[in-house]
Every structure is written in structure tokens, then in C-alpha cells.
Amino acid sequence: xxxxxxxxxxxxxxxxxxxxxxxxxxxxxxxxxxxxxxxxxxxxxxxxxxxxxxxxxxxxxxxxxxxxxxxxxxxxxxxxxxxxxxxxxxxxxxxxxxxxxxxxxxxxxxxxxxxxxxxxxxxxxxxxxxxxxxxxxxxxxxxxxxxxxxxxxxxxxxxxxxxxxxxxxxxxxxxxxxxxxxxxxxxxxxxxxxxxxxxxxxxxxxxxxxxxxxxxxxxxxxxxxxxxxxxxxxxxxxxxxxxxxxxxxxxxxxxxxxxxxxxxxxxxxxxxxxxxxxxxxxxxxxxxxxxxxxxxxxxxxxxxxxxxxxxxxxxxxxxxxxxxxxxxxxxxxxxxxxxxxxxxxxxxxxxxxxxxxxxxxxxxxxxxxxxxxxxxxxxxxxxxxxxxxxxxxxxxxxxxxxxxxxxxxxxxxxxxxxxxxxxxxxxxxxxxxxxxxxxxxxxxxxxxxxxxxxxxxxxxxxxxxxxxxxxxxxxxxxxxxxxxxxxxxxxxxxx
Numbered sequence: 385x386x387x388x389x390x391x392x393x394x395x396x397x398x399x400x401x402x403x404x405x406x407x408x409x410x411x412x413x414x415x416x417x418x419x420x421x422x423x424x425x426x427x428x429x430x431x432x433x434x435x436x437x438x439x440x441x442x443x444x445x446x447x448x449x450x451x452x453x454x455x456x457x458x459x460x461x462x463x464x465x466x467x468x469x470x471x472x473x474x475x476x477x478x479x480x481x482x483x484x485x486x487x488x489x490x491x492x493x494x495x496x497x498x499x500x501x502x503x504x505x506x507x508x509x510x511x512x513x514x515x516x517x518x519x520x521x522x523x524x525x526x527x528x529x530x531x532x533x534x535x536x537x538x539x540x541x542x543x544x545x546x547x548x549x550x551x552x553x554x555x556x557x558x559x560x561x562x563x564x565x566x567x568x569x570x571x572x573x574x575x576x577x578x579x580x581x582x583x584x585x586x587x588x589x590x591x592x593x594x595x596x597x598x599x600x601x602x603x604x605x606x607x608x609x610x611x612x613x614x615x616x617x618x619x620x621x622x623x624x625x626x627x628x629x630x631x632x633x634x635x636x637x638x639x640x641x642x643x644x645x646x647x648x649x650x651x652x653x654x655x656x657x658x659x660x661x662x663x664x665x666x667x668x669x670x671x672x673x674x675x676x677x678x679x680x681x682x683x684x685x686x687x688x689x690x691x692x693x694x695x696x697x698x699x700x701x702x703x704x705x706x707x708x709x710x711x712x713x714x715x716x717x718x719x720x721x722x723x724x725x726x727x728x729x730x731x732x733x734x735x736x737x738x739x740x741x742x743x744x745x746x747x748x749x750x751x752x753x754x755x756x757x758x759x760x761x762x763x764x765x766x767x768x769x770x771x772x773x774x775x776x777x778x779x780x781x782x783x784x785x786x787x788x789x790x791x792x793x794x795x796x797x798x799x800x801x802x803x804x805x806x807x808x809x810x811x812x813x814x815x816x817x818x819x820x821x822x823x824x825x826x827x828x829x830x831x832x833x834x835x836x837x838x839x840x841x842x843x844x845x846x847x848x849x850x851x852x853x854x855x856x857x858x859x860x861x862x863x864x865x866x867x868x869x870x871x872x873x874x875x876x877x878x879x
Contacts, residue, residue: 387406387456388404388455388456389404390457390461391462391828392439392442392462393630393823395464395630396652396696397652401413402446402825403446408828412449412453413446414441415442416441418431418435426490426734426743428488429483430482431482432472436552439552444616457622458831459622460625461832462624463627463628463630463633465548466548467575467576468548469546471544472551473544477555480527481527483551492517494526496515510581511581512674513674518743521594528596528597535597539597545596549568550572553627557613560613566602568602570677571629571633571675571677574675578594581664581675605627606680607628607632607678608833609627611623611625612624625834626827626829626831626833634794635647636830636841638793639841640676646659647790647792647822649792650794650795653691653692653695655688655689657676660676660685660686667687671687672688679833679841690738691776692736693732695796697729697765698765700731705761711796714766714799714802718767726751726753726869728750728767728873731747731768732747739779749764771867773806773810774809788813793816793820807856809866809867810856811858811860
């Protein structure tokens with residue numbers, strides 16, 4: 385009976401589970417979407433029970449597929465939407481409040497107050513992050529302060545809190561009949577603003593600053609480690625052996641495992657991660673320092689730029705604006721225009737991320753004329769992702785990073801026009817892999833190592849293959865005209 389890995393990819397709009405073979409082939413997949421909740425301007429929530437139901441259903445479907453097709457699942461890997469935060473009862477596993485999603489902006493004012501108590505450079509020296517509602521610490525504190533009795537219970541050790549991975553680990557291992565495991569991995573911990581990424585520990589000064597009781601936080605483990613077992617039907621079950629936040633998992637899935645390797649993922653948001661090896665670089669241009677992965681006790685760091693709206697912009701075109709029926713339509717629409725006709729969208733629907741970090745900014749369309757139509761708005765939405773990526777690369781260049789090529793993944797990169805435009809605007813070769821499910825593949829690779837199917841990431845490097853190389857072809861003058869127009873729109877928005 386051939387071996388396989390079950391890889392859970394718990395994302396912002398859906399949960400999926402893949403069955404991955406030992407050669408890196410995706411043998412089967414199950415996916416379910418869940419609702420987005422917008423209680424107020426800038427607030428984004430998820431129903432934890434809806435997420436759990438989608439994870440349990442897709443995982444069970446893939447386990448059953450393995451049984452029906454004579455595959456033996458050797459381990460489970462988990463990757464998850466980072467920073468999204470939950471608080472739950474330590475005994476029952478019931479959440480006290482909805483999950484507060486990474487896009488949520490409700491703690492912006494609190495972040496400004498905390499920046500006065502601990503200046504940004506001091507925070508960045510410990511966590512690699514900035515004072516922004518994007519990160520988990522102020523989300524935890526908000527729930528504890530707004531659910532009656534929650535803070536008292538948390539201080540008494542009655543509650544657990546953490547990111548989505550730790551919630552899923554707790555729920556999965558609770559089905560094994562023993563004590564549930566309350567654990568997270570170093571990559572997810574590094575996104576909370578509570579974890580000292582240089583010392584590798586929860587930081588007491590940060591816990592006090594943010595008002596988060598340490599008793600509720602999970603144990604921090606390596607990305608390849610023992611996270612317990614999932615055994616819903618009794619018996620031995622399947623061990624959980626690999627965990628990483630979604631963007632780090634995508635970098636692992638792209639085999640960006642050497643210093644200087646860089647990837648950009650275009651899912652709900654866009655996230656650029658540059659591997660910096662054993663050196664934790666600090667950015668002078670408002671990028672983030674983060675943990676890329678920790679295996680065998682050895683930490684590999686990364687420099688990251690985070691964009692909040694990428695594929696979510698296309699989803700907005702489809703669901704809220706009704707301008708397209710499917711994301712696939714955007715390629716033909718972009719191709720049939722001979723230019724953007726001066727129309728730009730700055731998609732600050734939930735604020736602007738790196739390198740601006742303006743949580744109160746809101747989106748705007750610029751350059752509208754009487755001739756502007758649906759196609760221009762669609763193209764401006766797709767182009768906005770490219771221009772935001774350029775902003776991140778420009779910041780990295782100022783920090784001294786000059787990558788020679790870029791590996792891309794995520795749902796948006798199925799759009800050939802978008803990837804070609806990205807190569808043009810970045811003036812850089814862009815590589816698209818054969819397998820676009822790189823986030824789930826990263827979780828699978830970690831689980832393979834944990835299951836003893838590979839000695840390390842170097843053993844897996846041959847599993848990556850390129851589907852297409854996009855070479856830049858735009859003139860320098862054409863590039864400058866587009867980027868000057870974009871920069872002017874961002875300046876006007878922020879003003």
C-alpha cells in the first residue's frame with residue numbers, strides 16, 4: 385500500500401485538504417468555502433464552528449479516499465491563515481467569540497496608544513513586526529476585554545488562545561480521547577507580536593504591554609514536530625507532524641530554502657517572502673522580519689512584505705460589484721484593452737499594508753472619465769496587485785535586497801496576463817510552478833520530513849518544477865509612466 389500525506393490548508397475564504405503522494409503529486413483534493421462576516425466598518429470575522437466543520441469534512445473525505453484507493457496516510461500537515469485569532473474554553477473547546485481575522489482593523493486606535501508606550505523600533509527589535517491591528521496580540525486582548533468575564537477566566541488559566549493552527553490542533557487531538565494538544569509552531573508564533581523571534585520565546589514584557597496572560601498561550605514547537613494525533617474513530621490514528629503559517633508554507637512549497645530565494649503568493653492577499661537564512665535582517669523601510677521555518681531547532685529567517693487585498697479584489701469584482709461572473713474572465717478583459725487609460729484602483733478596503741501601514745486608509749478609484757467602463761475597473765483591480773508588489777520590491781531594494789527572479793503562486797497567477805504584467809513592471813523574470821497549490825504542498829513537505837519520508841528540505845528540492853517563465857518586455861519609459869501614475873494615486877489617497 386503506497387504512502388501518502390494529508391495536507392490541511394485552512395485559508396481565509398475556504399478550507400481544503402489534499403492527498404499528496406511521496407513524489408509530490410496531488411492525488412486528491414476536497415475543498416469547502418465558508419462565510420465572511422463584516423459586523424462593522426473595517427471588522428472581519430469568521431465563525432469558528434463553520435471553519436471547523438469545513439476542515440473536518442475535507443480531512444475526512446481525503447482520509448476516506450485513501451482508504452478506498454489503498455493509500456496509507458502517514459502524517460498530517462497543517463497550514464493556516466496567519467494572525468487570525470481565537471479564544472476558547474480549555475475544557476470544552478468552545479470559542480468565546482468569532483475568530484477575528486487578519487484583515488480586521490478594529491484595534492487600530494489601541495495600536496496607536498501602544499506605540500506611545502513602546503516605540504516601533506523597540507517592538508521591531510523583539511518581534512520583527514510593527515504596531516498594527518494585522519497582528520494577533522491586540523486581537524486577543526480585544527476579545528478578553530469585550531466578552532464578559534473572559535479576562536478573569538484567562539488569568540485563571542481557564543482559556544486557550546492562539547492562531548488558527550493551534551485551534552485546529554486542539555480540536556483534532558481532542559478527538560483522540562486524551563488531553564488535547566495546545567501548541568503552535570514558530571512561524572505562527574512569530575506573527576503575534578508576543579514572540580521574541582531572536583530569543584525564541586514568549587516575551588514577558590510584550591505580554592504585559594499587550595495585556596495578554598501567558599497562561600493561555602500555546603507551546604511553541606518546530607515546524608516539524610510531534611503535534612499529537614487525529615483519531616476520530618479510535619485506534620492509532622494519523623500523527624500531525626508538520627505545521628507552518630500559510631505564507632511560510634508557500635515559501636517552503638516553492639522550495640525557497642536558500643538565502644536570496646524569494647516568492648510571492650497571490651491569494652486573498654499578496655505576500656512576498658525573501659529567505660535571509662540564519663540572519664534576522666531588520667528593515668529600514670517598513671518591511672517585516674519573520675521566521676521562515678524552524679526545523680531541528682535551527683531557525684531560518686525571512687524578510688516579508690504584506691498586501692491585504694489581492695485575490696480579494698477580484699472576489700469584490702465578482703460578489704459585491706457583479707462586474708465578472710468568474711475570476712477566470714479577468715484575463716480576457718485585461719487583454720482586450722490597449723492600456724489602463726489612466727484608471728487606477730488603490731484597494732485599501734481594509735487599510736494599506738506594507739510599506740505604508742495605514743489601517744484607516746480606504747479604497748478609491750482614480751482617473752474616471754465618461755469613457756470609463758467595466759473593463760477599465762476590472763483591469764485596474766488586477767493591475768493594483770502588480771503595483772503593490774512593486775512597492776514591496778522597491779522597499780526591499782532600499783534594504784539592500786536585489787533578487788534575480790521571482791517565484792509566484794496562488795489562484796491569481798493562473799491569469800497569464802497578470803503574471804506577464806508583473807514581470808514587466810518588476811523588470812524581473814517571473815517563474816510559475818507546475819503545482820500552484822504551494823501552500824498546501826509546504827505543509828505536506830513538512831509532514832513528509834516529520835514522518836521520516838525525507839531527511840530535510842534539501843531532499844525535496846527536486847519536486848519543484850516550472851510551468852512557465854515570464855520575461856519582462858516593457859520599455860523603461862512605459863514602466864515609469866505606469867508607476868508614476870500609481871504613486872500619484874497612493875499619495876492622493878493618503879493625503
